[in-house]
Amino acid sequence: MLPPARSLRILLVLLVTCCLSSRLLPDSAPAPDAQTRVAQLEQIYADAVDAIGVISTIDSGLFSTYREKDRAAWKRLYTEKRAQLVAGLSTLPTEDLSPSLSQADARVVGIMRNALQSTLPEDPNASSGAIGPPSGSCKNASRKDLDAAALQHALYSCFGEVGNNLSFEGKRVTRDSAIAMLGQIDDPQRRKALFLAFVPLWETINGKDEPDSPYRRRIKFAAAHDLTIHASPIDAAAKDLGLTTDEVEQWLEKILDTWRQVTPNQPVEPWDYRYVAGGGDRGADRALASTLSPESMLAMNYAYYHDLGADLKNLGILYDLEPRPGKAPITYTDYVTMGRIENGAWQPTVSRVSASFGQSGLYVLNMLVHENGHAVHYEAIHNRPAFMDIGDDFFCEAFADVTSWNVYDPAWQRKYMGREVSESAGLRSQYTMVTLEATWALFELRMLHHPEADPNLVWTEITSHSLHIIPHPEYSWWAQRVQLVDTPGFMINYGLGAVVTAELRQHIRQQIGPFNTGNPQWYPFVSSHLLQYGTERETLGLLRDFLGRPVSPDALVNDIRRLSPVPH
Numbered sequence: 001m002l003p004p005a006r007s008l009r010i011l012l013v014l015l016v017t018c019c020l021s022s023r024l025l026p027d028s029a030p031a032p033d034a035q036t037r038v039a040q041l042e043q044i045y046a047d048a049v050d051a052i053g054v055i056s057t058i059d060s061g062l063f064s065t066y067r068e069k070d071r072a073a074w075k076r077l078y079t080e081k082r083a084q085l086v087a088g089l090s091t092l093p094t095e096d097l098s099p100s101l102s103q104a105d106a107r108v109v110g111i112m113r114n115a116l117q118s119t120l121p122e123d124p125n126a127s128s129g130a131i132g133p134p135s136g137s138c139k140n141a142s143r144k145d146l147d148a149a150a151l152q153h154a155l156y157s158c159f160g161e162v163g164n165n166l167s168f169e170g171k172r173v174t175r176d177s178a179i180a181m182l183g184q185i186d187d188p189q190r191r192k193a194l195f196l197a198f199v200p201l202w203e204t205i206n207g208k209d210e211p212d213s214p215y216r217r218r219i220k221f222a223a224a225h226d227l228t229i230h231a232s233p234i235d236a237a238a239k240d241l242g243l244t245t246d247e248v249e250q251w252l253e254k255i256l257d258t259w260r261q262v263t264p265n266q267p268v269e270p271w272d273y274r275y276v277a278g279g280g281d282r283g284a285d286r287a288l289a290s291t292l293s294p295e296s297m298l299a300m301n302y303a304y305y306h307d308l309g310a311d312l313k314n315l316g317i318l319y320d321l322e323p324r325p326g327k328a329p330i331t332y333t334d335y336v337t338m339g340r341i342e343n344g345a346w347q348p349t350v351s352r353v354s355a356s357f358g359q360s361g362l363y364v365l366n367m368l369v370h371e372n373g374h375a376v377h378y379e380a381i382h383n384r385p386a387f388m389d390i391g392d393d394f395f396c397e398a399f400a401d402v403t404s405w406n407v408y409d410p411a412w413q414r415k416y417m418g419r420e421v422s423e424s425a426g427l428r429s430q431y432t433m434v435t436l437e438a439t440w441a442l443f444e445l446r447m448l449h450h451p452e453a454d455p456n457l458v459w460t461e462i463t464s465h466s467l468h469i470i471p472h473p474e475y476s477w478w479a480q481r482v483q484l485v486d487t488p489g490f491m492i493n494y495g496l497g498a499v500v501t502a503e504l505r506q507h508i509r510q511q512i513g514p515f516n517t518g519n520p521q522w523y524p525f526v527s528s529h530l531l532q533y534g535t536e537r538e539t540l541g542l543l544r545d546f547l548g549r550p551v552s553p554d555a556l557v558n559d560i561r562r563l564s565p566v567p568h
């Protein structure tokens with residue numbers, strides 16, 4: 001994933017853009033002095049953006065100094081650059097910019113002004129784009145007097161304190177490792193015991209499912225916030241596809257109904273679901289067993305992306321993959337410094353991938369290929385500083401899965417892992433993962449529309465109908481993903497993003513041929529057609545131009561149907 005609150009930031013950027021554009025005349029010859037002032041301010045803006053990136057990387061624990069400056073020096077630099085930016089922007093007109101600025105420059109000024117309230121606030125710790133180590137305390141989550149922000153911080157901390165310290169057979173396991181192991185362990189009693197090792201996490205998140213449980217208070221805050229101030233990630237994703245939220249719900253239902261039709265109508269316990277549905281994971285994990293480690297998974301990533309025309313080693317991406325206390329309890333990719341022209345030459349973006357991979361397996365390998373999808377996305381953006389960002393959550397999460405789904409492909413496994421599973425087992429594993437994310441997306445959509453609803457019942461209804469999972473409303477077993485409490489609604493970017501992923505994969509294949517085991521045209525092609533613009537282009541128009549038509553769920557639904565229908 002990417003740092004949270006990006007949707008909000010992009011939405012604000014687009015709002016500013018739309019309001020400015022509507023007032024502006026077509027490009028006219030701008031006064032050179034104003035154009036020069038904007039260009040100079042944009043360099044100062046880029047310095048402040050870089051300082052925030054370095055400060056959040058230092059706070060992540062990856063390093064303590066960067067370019068021979070420590071956090072205090074970067075903080076001073078940030079404060080200085082931000083003050084210069086504020087002063088410079090205040091000399092530009094606040095209302096109608098058209099007499100003195102071109103349309104593009106006016107848009108850039110709008111972006112920089114907006115950033116002062118979102119990504120570049122006075123206190124760098126409050127930046128809306130930053131993911132940090134937990135700053136709250138999980139035990140506070142049960143306090144009924146917390147406001148929305150304090151409750152969010154407390155629940156986020158629970159995923160570090162409790163979620164990454166699950167107790168199983170006398171050992172501590174991280175959440176991602178436990179999820180991977182649920183698909184691997186053969187003994188059903190051990191699987192159930194591992195599933196129940198999540199109970200302390202579920203109870204810190206949702207108590208005993210009482211009406212004022214921490215999660216139920218969190219979702220009420222989020223629903224009220226979305227209605228009164230900002231659109232939710234679900235509204236943002238709907239806008240990216242030109243849909244209403246009702247249509248989004250119908251698309252998710254269609255995906256899950258297709259899955260229901262191609263999976264056995266045999267009731268399965270929730271602790272057995274990943275094992276039974278994910279036979280492909282198991283086969284691949286056994287094939288990988290002798291070489292499983294973060295290093296070997298990274299080596300597979302280097303080889304695969306190299307074959308796609310993207311040399312991860314030379315792109316200067318930083319990897320921080322081992323668990324350590326206090327680390328952000330989430331797998332994500334962020335920038336350290338953004339690319340820009342310095343002394344006449346392009347200086348590339350430096351990005352970093354952060355994870356806590358205690359256990360290897362196809363589940364985490366898929367995550368690493370996904371994160372590298374974000375990293376190559378960062379590297380591909382070549383634009384002026386104001387547009388140097390990865391774009392909205394929905395598009396970039398969908399893009400990152402274009403490559404990551406290939407780890408389930410037998411040809412990919414043969415080439416990069418040395419052994420493969422059958423095509424149907426691989427496909428079933430892939431869509432077990434994809435449809436679980438669609439399930440969370442539908443769950444969040446319904447919870448945000450009906451925040452008074454009982455989350456355990458909402459989850460049970462969807463999973464028993466679409467996934468054939470035996471009802472266990474006594475467990476809040478939906479509470480496995482950090483995003484559910486950190487940014488309610490975020491799961492739409494994966495659940496509905498799969499529609500875009502399938503469309504992109506199909507169209508790229510049609511244009512340049514298969515890329516499941518490499519294709520050197522892949523990176524140049526996606527860079528020039530999809531990625532290079534950064535935030536300059538809106539997702540709706542970008543996807544429509546790329547595909548030559550609006551996005552449809554057909555590519556995804558037809559791909560799921562490749563699994564033989566099961567008689568019910």
Ligand SMILES: [Zn+2]
Pocket residue numbers: 001002370371374396397400
């Ligand atoms: Zn991602």
